[in-house]
Amino acid sequence: MDKLKIIEEVEPASLDLESQWIAQAQQGDQKAFYALYEKYYRRIYALCWRMMADKDSAEDACQEVFVQLWQKISNFAGESKFSTWLHSVATHIVLNHIRKNKSWLQRIFSIEEQVLEDTLVEMPDTGHYLDSKIQQLPERARLVFVLFAIEGYRHEEIANMLDMAVGTSKAQYHRARNLLQASLSE
Numbered sequence: 001m002d003k004l005k006i007i008e009e010v011e012p013a014s015l016d017l018e019s020q021w022i023a024q025a026q027q028g029d030q031k032a033f034y035a036l037y038e039k040y041y042r043r044i045y046a047l048c049w050r051m052m053a054d055k056d057s058a059e060d061a062c063q064e065v066f067v068q069l070w071q072k073i074s075n076f077a078g079e080s081k082f083s084t085w086l087h088s089v090a091t092h093i094v095l096n097h098i099r100k101n102k103s104w105l106q107r108i109f110s111i112e113e114q115v116l117e118d119t120l121v122e123m124p125d126t127g128h129y130l131d132s133k134i135q136q137l138p139e140r141a142r143l144v145f146v147l148f149a150i151e152g153y154r155h156e157e158i159a160n161m162l163d164m165a166v167g168t169s170k171a172q173y174h175r176a177r178n179l180l181q182a183s184l185s186e
Helices: 002-026 030-052 055-075 082-108 128-135 139-150 155-162 166-185
Strands: none
Touching (some): 002 030, 002 055, 030 082, 030 139, 055 082, 082 139, 082 155, 128 139
């Protein structure tokens, strides 16, 4: 019981502090923005890395997320949790980054045939082994899997984001699960 009481006492204080940082950052306070950056950088980088399966691209996308956040933090109205809003911004930036660079990448190599050079990239708060297996999934299956299983989007939302049918999103998710299960059982 004591642990629960402590958690309940700490969480509102943390949310109040975050609300202060958000309000201050919306007024142009760089220190408050840096506090938000410190709090969310690892989670946003992990999202970018899982979706893109490439360390350099993930770093670029993550940097772009925080540049966009600085420019558009005034758009955050507080209608949802800040973390939810930030993850949505990050997801859209990653998807745009993938779309923008896809034709160039396809000329050099097929993303689905890409061999993973670094199977164990240091990731904060994640299982290295599972992340390396997720990275090896084909692009569409990987994107759907990350958005559905890890980020919690519904298939309808994923279908809109990736410009595919809802049934295709579900099929790609099941494909990813089957590939992961097969890979993990080896």
